[in-house]
Every structure is written in structure tokens, then in C-alpha cells.
Amino acid sequence: MAGQKRATIRKMQPKLSVRTGDQVEVISGKDRGKRGTITEVRPTENRVIVEGVNMVKRHLRRQPNALQAGIIDMPAPLSRSNVMLICPNCGETTRVSHTTLPNGKRARICKHCTEILDKEQ
Numbered sequence: 001m002a003g004q005k006r007a008t009i010r011k012m013q014p015k016l017s018v019r020t021g022d023q024v025e026v027i028s029g030k031d032r033g034k035r036g037t038i039t040e041v042r043p044t045e046n047r048v049i050v051e052g053v054n055m056v057k058r059h060l061r062r063q064p065n066a067l068q069a070g071i072i073d074m075p076a077p078l079s080r081s082n083v084m085l086i087c088p089n090c091g092e093t094t095r096v097s098h099t100t101l102p103n104g105k106r107a108r109i110c111k112h113c114t115e116i117l118d119k120e121q
């Protein structure tokens with residue numbers, strides 16, 4: 001074999017360094033300091049939805065198919081740059097770097113304690 005060709009065309013799909021289920025801390029905005037779990041990631045918008053953070057009230061008119069009517073609280077998307085990942089190992093807010101595991105898969109590691117954050121994969 002003449003060696004593998006390096007992929008020169010990178011996929012342009014944006015990828016965020018946080019994922020659904022990650023614990024994050026809000027670092028700006030009215031909910032600064034709050035911690036929560038990511039319930040949704042929207043890479044195309046560079047936004048995340050964090051449980052219990054950035055709650056907004058929605059006024060819903062009663063509709064035939066709607067389950068709820070009236071005023072309900074729901075979390076609004078936050079910019080990814082307004083949250084920081086909390087390392088499950090050292091418990092600190094951290095940035096992530098990436099590494100390649102022996103099995104060839106990419107994994108995120110904590111910049112503080114260099115612990116691998118994606119062990120289950």
C-alpha cells in the first residue's frame with residue numbers, strides 16, 4: 001500500500017465541543033454562574049439549550065392540538081460561547097482539546113486534568 005491519502009477536504013459542518021448530556025456552566029448573561037445539563041445542541045446556529053437556564057415565558061393560546069395553554073416556561077437557546085464545559089473528572093469549568101485514541105477514534109480531553117471525556121465510545 002502506498003500510504004493512505006490524507007483527507008484534504010474537511011467537512012464544513014460546524015462541530016461544537018459540547019454535546020447533549022454534558023454539564024455546563026453559564027459564563028455570561030443573566031444566568032451567569034448557573035449550571036445545567038445540555039438538552040439540545042444546534043451546531044448550525046452555534047447554540048445550545050441548557051436545562052433550567054435562560055428560561056423564557058411563552059404565552060400559548062389554547063389550540064385544538066396543543067397540550068398546554070397559557071404561560072409556560074421553556075429554556076431558550078444560548079450561544080455556545082456563553083457556556084463552559086464542566087469536566088466530570090475534576091469538576092472545573094474547562095476548555096477541551098482533542099486527541100486520537102489507540103482505536104483511532106477522536107475523543108475530547110480536559111485541559112485541566114487531561115482526562116478523556118468520551119470514555120464510553
Ligand SMILES: [Zn+2]
Pocket residue numbers: 087088089090091092094110111112113114115
Ligand atoms: Zn478535568
